[in-house]
Amino acid sequence: MTQQIGIGPNTRKSVYFDATIAAGVASFSVYNHMLIPAHFGDPQAEYDSLMTGVAMWDVAAQRQVEISGPDARALIQYLTTRDLSKTRIGQGRYVPICDHAGTLINDPVLLMLEENRYWLSIADSDIGLWASAIAAERGLDVRVHEPDVSPLAIQGPKAETLVAELFGDWVKGLKYFGFKQTDLQGIPLILSRSGWSKQGGFELYLQDGSRGSELWAIVKAAGAAYGIRPGAPNDLERIESGLVSYGADGRIQTNPCNPFEISLGKLVDLDRPDDFVGKAALQKIKAEGIKRRRVGYVIAGAAIESFQHSLPVQTSDGQIVGLLSEAVYSPRFVGNIGVGMIASEIDEGATDLSVMLDQAPRKVTIQPLPFE
Structure with a gap:
């Protein structure tokens, strides 16, 4: 008997959902209360494309938490373990977020869009609720919300060639986690050199959800010459590469851990003069030894x-x-x-x-x- 998992209204579909169905998605998982493709029927071929060619992934479930307003920088500084005071517009940062006990509760990528506007590109936990509560308790003048943004990843050794063909050679000058506001055939997006693999690549942060299938089709067509395949964040490659996976490696509900344990200690700046959530607990943890x-x-x-x-x-x-x-x-x-x-x-x-x-x-x- 074939086993099925029901899809209900509390599990959202990606803006690329119809495109992934047409592409033959074989399995879904749930991430940030949203369906995310797990594989397209041939995990080994998807791995090979990632390692030797180019792959495209629907990672719209990698939701964005937008923090904007006069106190946005102050909130970002207080939420994260890294000193972000020197971060500039167009720069991304990998930023652990802990609770007051020093337990890791997310490890997002921060994107500084404007002087007082940021995105947290989050792993699988409700950081929007956390950020809203911290902001309210501290009386900060900010707006915290989820914008209409849906990332599409292009990963693999041929990714740069493909993305340069789509956008121009300027993409080759982007540093890792660097990004730029742009468009693709009139579709508004932010292009970032990033992605959950060690094989190199880019993420296209689509800013108009009504054009998800259109963006997918453009990338697929341009990638055909490079043998592009649809896939998903690849567990085999991430384990081989030692990439951290919040949720799989540690989650507050099942395996609570601090950044030092999960190999993110270098991203904890205990010498910062200002306070941040979990600082006192992390100082104690480090002093006592993990x-x-x-x-x-x-x-x-x-x-x-x-x-x-x-x-x-x-x-x-x-x-x-x-x-x-x-x-x-x-x-x-x-x-x-x-x-x-x-x-x-x-x-x-x-x-x-x-x-x-x-x-x-x-x-x-x-x-x-x-x-x-």
Whole structure:
């Protein structure tokens, strides 16, 4: 019997939804209360396109939280762990956001659009509600809302050539996380050199949701000469590359972690003279030393065909010392690899670690990230 998951009114469709259906999307996930393609029926071919060619992804579920008004900069500074006082218009920044206990609750990309106007391009949690509450409690004069913005990603080693053909050679001068307001055949968008892969690429922040299918068709047609394929943020490539995934690697409801544990400690500026949410807690955490660290894992045995839930990592005497948060089989490394947490006192040479997978123990060893 074929199993199905119902789509209700509380799960929004992307502006590219019809285009992805026509392109043969085979599976969806839910991200920020929105459907996001998971794959188009051939995950290995989608991976190959990302690694050697070019792929296009509907990432409209990567929602934007717009913060504008006289106190916008003050709110952004207080929300994030990084000192953003020197950020300029047209620059993006990767900015961890913590709660007052120092627990990571999102890791968005910040885009400074104007002097008092910013977007937070968020991972999967309701940061708009958080930002609104913090602003109200501090009496800040800002507007916090979700604009009509839907990113479309173009990723892979041929992405720059394709995007330059679409927009012009000026795109080659964009620095990583740099962006510019522009248009494509009259469609308004912001073009950013960014994306959730280590293979390079761009994100097109569409600013008119009524033109989603039109934008998809333009990119698809131009990309045909480069073998472009539709796909989705790729779990295999992200694990191989060691990219952080808020939600998969750590989520406040299931695996609460702080930026130091999840390898984002370099983005925590405790020397800032001003205060920010979680600063006191993070100072204490750093002074006391972190209890866990994020690592790569190699998992012995047959190829992992599916991995749905995080698994405890334990020693030979049954002591739980870590967590395997996600794992896949990697043809590139000819084995099962994953990411997760391990207790700080466990060194990389540990030989007595295992996880229970498919009701049987699997030996695991620790590897540094990214996998090489």
